[in-house]
Amino acid sequence: MECIASLIDNGSVESSRYFLSRRTVLEMLADRGYDVVQHANLTSSLSDFRSRFGQQPNHEALGFCVSHLSNPSNTVQVAFAGTDAIKMGTVMEICSRIVDSGNLKSLIIIVQSKITSFAQKKLMNLAYKVEIIRIEDLLINITKHVLQPKYEILTDEEKKALLTKHNLEEKQWHK
Numbered sequence: 001m002e003c004i005a006s007l008i009d010n011g012s013v014e015s016s017r018y019f020l021s022r023r024t025v026l027e028m029l030a031d032r033g034y035d036v037v038q039h040a041n042l043t044s045s046l047s048d049f050r051s052r053f054g055q056q057p058n059h060e061a062l063g064f065c066v067s068h069l070s071n072p073s074n075t076v077q078v079a080f081a082g083t084d085a086i087k088m089g090t091v092m093e094i095c096s097r098i099v100d101s102g103n104l105k106s107l108i109i110i111v112q113s114k115i116t117s118f119a120q121k122k123l124m125n126l127a128y129k130v131e132i133i134r135i136e137d138l139l140i141n142i143t144k145h146v147l148q149p150k151y152e153i154l155t156d157e158e159k160k161a162l163l164t165k166h167n168l169e170e171k172q173w174h175k
Contacts, residue, residue, distance in 0.1 A: 011046065012055040018080070019049040021110055021138035022062055025078055031143065034066040034076060065099040075099075076106045080135075086115040091122045104128045110135050 023044075026036045053061060059080040068074040079094045086109075098104060106129040115123075115132065123130045154162065163173065 011050055015050050015053065015055050015057055016046060017135060017139065018053070018057045018059070018062055019046050020140070021135045022049075022080075024138040024141040025108065025110065025133075027141050027144070029066055029076060029078075033069050035069050035072075036066055038066075060097065063097060065104075073103050074105045075103045076108060077104055078108045078110070080110045081112065083112050085113045086111055086119050088116070088118050088122060091119045095126070101127075106131060108133060110138065 030036045059082045063077070063079040065075055065077045068076075077098050079097060081090060081094065084090070094107075094109060095101075098107070104127075107123075107126065108131045109123070110133055112135050123132070159173075162168075163170065
Protein backbone atom coordinates (compact mmCIF):
# COMPACT_ATOMS: atom_id res chain seq x y z
CA MET A 1 0.00 0.00 0.00
CA GLU A 2 1.32 3.42 -0.96
CA CYS A 3 1.97 5.95 1.77
CA ILE A 4 -0.02 9.16 1.37
CA ALA A 5 3.14 11.15 2.09
CA SER A 6 4.55 9.94 -1.23
CA LEU A 7 1.73 11.76 -3.04
CA ILE A 8 2.76 15.18 -1.72
CA ASP A 9 4.24 17.42 -4.39
CA ASN A 10 7.39 19.16 -3.18
CA GLY A 11 7.80 21.27 -6.32
CA SER A 12 6.74 24.84 -6.93
CA VAL A 13 3.08 25.76 -7.35
CA GLU A 14 4.07 27.88 -10.33
CA SER A 15 5.56 24.96 -12.25
CA SER A 16 2.50 22.86 -11.45
CA ARG A 17 0.14 25.57 -12.78
CA TYR A 18 2.18 26.01 -15.95
CA PHE A 19 2.34 22.23 -16.47
CA LEU A 20 -1.43 21.77 -16.11
CA SER A 21 -2.35 24.77 -18.25
CA ARG A 22 0.15 23.91 -21.01
CA ARG A 23 -1.07 20.30 -21.09
CA THR A 24 -4.70 21.46 -21.33
CA VAL A 25 -3.89 23.85 -24.20
CA LEU A 26 -2.06 21.07 -26.05
CA GLU A 27 -5.05 18.73 -25.54
CA MET A 28 -7.43 21.48 -26.71
CA LEU A 29 -5.42 22.10 -29.86
CA ALA A 30 -5.12 18.36 -30.55
CA ASP A 31 -8.92 18.11 -30.26
CA ARG A 32 -9.20 20.98 -32.77
CA GLY A 33 -7.05 19.05 -35.25
CA TYR A 34 -3.66 20.69 -34.74
CA ASP A 35 -0.35 18.83 -34.87
CA VAL A 36 0.93 19.06 -31.29
CA VAL A 37 3.07 15.91 -31.27
CA GLN A 38 6.32 17.80 -31.85
CA HIS A 39 5.79 20.02 -28.80
CA ALA A 40 5.03 17.62 -26.03
CA ASN A 41 4.04 14.15 -25.18
CA LEU A 42 0.53 14.63 -23.82
CA THR A 43 1.16 11.90 -21.29
CA SER A 44 4.35 13.45 -19.92
CA SER A 45 4.45 13.88 -16.18
CA LEU A 46 4.94 16.91 -13.98
CA SER A 47 8.45 15.72 -13.13
CA ASP A 48 9.27 15.51 -16.88
CA PHE A 49 7.94 19.05 -17.29
CA ARG A 50 10.06 20.30 -14.38
CA SER A 51 13.18 18.62 -15.71
CA ARG A 52 12.62 20.40 -19.05
CA PHE A 53 11.43 23.83 -17.82
CA GLY A 54 12.57 23.95 -14.17
CA GLN A 55 10.82 24.78 -10.90
CA GLN A 56 10.34 28.43 -11.93
CA PRO A 57 9.58 28.14 -15.66
CA ASN A 58 10.29 31.08 -17.94
CA HIS A 59 6.87 31.87 -19.37
CA GLU A 60 8.43 32.83 -22.71
CA ALA A 61 9.90 29.32 -23.12
CA LEU A 62 6.49 27.68 -22.66
CA GLY A 63 4.96 29.12 -25.84
CA PHE A 64 4.77 27.26 -29.13
CA CYS A 65 3.35 27.37 -32.63
CA VAL A 66 1.37 24.55 -34.26
CA SER A 67 -0.08 23.87 -37.70
CA HIS A 68 -3.42 22.30 -38.53
CA LEU A 69 -3.14 18.69 -39.72
CA SER A 70 -5.45 19.17 -42.71
CA ASN A 71 -4.19 22.66 -43.63
CA PRO A 72 -0.55 23.27 -42.57
CA SER A 73 -0.76 26.95 -43.54
CA ASN A 74 -3.33 27.39 -40.74
CA THR A 75 -1.14 28.06 -37.71
CA VAL A 76 -1.84 28.93 -34.08
CA GLN A 77 0.68 30.56 -31.76
CA VAL A 78 0.37 30.03 -28.00
CA ALA A 79 2.01 32.55 -25.68
CA PHE A 80 2.14 32.55 -21.91
CA ALA A 81 2.11 35.95 -20.22
CA GLY A 82 3.91 36.39 -16.92
CA THR A 83 2.38 37.36 -13.60
CA ASP A 84 2.60 41.13 -14.20
CA ALA A 85 -0.30 43.11 -15.63
CA ILE A 86 -0.49 42.88 -19.41
CA LYS A 87 0.39 46.30 -20.80
CA MET A 88 1.16 47.55 -24.29
CA GLY A 89 4.84 46.57 -23.87
CA THR A 90 3.81 43.01 -22.99
CA VAL A 91 1.67 42.79 -26.12
CA MET A 92 4.53 44.07 -28.28
CA GLU A 93 6.90 41.54 -26.70
CA ILE A 94 4.43 38.68 -27.33
CA CYS A 95 3.97 39.82 -30.95
CA SER A 96 7.75 39.85 -31.44
CA ARG A 97 7.86 36.14 -30.52
CA ILE A 98 5.40 35.11 -33.25
CA VAL A 99 7.08 32.57 -35.49
CA ASP A 100 5.28 33.16 -38.81
CA SER A 101 2.85 36.07 -38.64
CA GLY A 102 2.04 35.75 -42.36
CA ASN A 103 0.36 32.36 -41.90
CA LEU A 104 -0.90 32.95 -38.37
CA LYS A 105 -4.65 32.45 -38.05
CA SER A 106 -4.92 32.66 -34.28
CA LEU A 107 -2.97 33.76 -31.21
CA ILE A 108 -3.81 32.24 -27.85
CA ILE A 109 -2.51 34.16 -24.84
CA ILE A 110 -2.57 32.50 -21.42
CA VAL A 111 -2.83 35.26 -18.81
CA GLN A 112 -2.49 35.41 -15.05
CA SER A 113 -3.21 39.12 -14.56
CA LYS A 114 -5.44 41.87 -15.82
CA ILE A 115 -5.02 43.41 -19.26
CA THR A 116 -4.99 47.19 -19.64
CA SER A 117 -7.55 48.68 -22.01
CA PHE A 118 -4.81 49.89 -24.38
CA ALA A 119 -3.29 46.40 -24.55
CA GLN A 120 -6.76 44.89 -25.09
CA LYS A 121 -7.43 47.32 -27.93
CA LYS A 122 -4.07 46.52 -29.56
CA LEU A 123 -4.79 42.78 -29.38
CA MET A 124 -8.23 43.17 -30.94
CA ASN A 125 -6.75 45.16 -33.86
CA LEU A 126 -4.24 42.49 -34.87
CA ALA A 127 -4.62 40.81 -38.27
CA TYR A 128 -5.42 37.44 -36.69
CA LYS A 129 -7.89 36.14 -34.14
CA VAL A 130 -6.76 36.53 -30.52
CA GLU A 131 -8.03 34.28 -27.73
CA ILE A 132 -7.26 35.32 -24.17
CA ILE A 133 -7.57 32.52 -21.64
CA ARG A 134 -7.01 32.82 -17.89
CA ILE A 135 -4.55 30.24 -16.58
CA GLU A 136 -7.05 29.25 -13.87
CA ASP A 137 -9.46 28.09 -16.56
CA LEU A 138 -6.86 25.67 -17.92
CA LEU A 139 -5.85 23.88 -14.72
CA ILE A 140 -8.45 21.19 -15.43
CA ASN A 141 -9.50 20.11 -18.91
CA ILE A 142 -13.26 20.11 -18.46
CA THR A 143 -13.79 18.29 -21.77
CA LYS A 144 -12.03 15.26 -20.25
CA HIS A 145 -14.14 15.26 -17.07
CA VAL A 146 -16.18 12.11 -16.47
CA LEU A 147 -19.39 14.13 -16.03
CA GLN A 148 -18.92 16.13 -19.26
CA PRO A 149 -21.23 14.69 -21.93
CA LYS A 150 -19.76 13.77 -25.28
CA TYR A 151 -20.81 16.17 -28.04
CA GLU A 152 -21.68 14.80 -31.44
CA ILE A 153 -22.67 16.57 -34.64
CA LEU A 154 -26.14 15.56 -35.72
CA THR A 155 -26.95 14.47 -39.23
CA ASP A 156 -29.75 16.33 -41.00
CA GLU A 157 -32.10 13.41 -40.29
CA GLU A 158 -31.22 13.36 -36.58
CA LYS A 159 -31.67 17.12 -36.37
CA LYS A 160 -35.10 16.90 -38.03
CA ALA A 161 -36.15 14.08 -35.67
CA LEU A 162 -35.00 16.10 -32.64
CA LEU A 163 -36.88 19.20 -33.80
CA THR A 164 -40.02 17.13 -34.36
CA LYS A 165 -39.70 15.34 -31.01
CA HIS A 166 -39.48 18.63 -29.11
CA ASN A 167 -41.97 20.45 -31.36
CA LEU A 168 -39.41 23.09 -32.39
CA GLU A 169 -38.92 25.06 -35.58
CA GLU A 170 -35.54 25.58 -37.28
CA LYS A 171 -35.46 29.26 -36.25
CA GLN A 172 -35.72 28.23 -32.56
CA TRP A 173 -32.56 26.11 -32.87
CA HIS A 174 -29.55 27.82 -31.32
CA LYS A 175 -26.41 27.72 -33.42
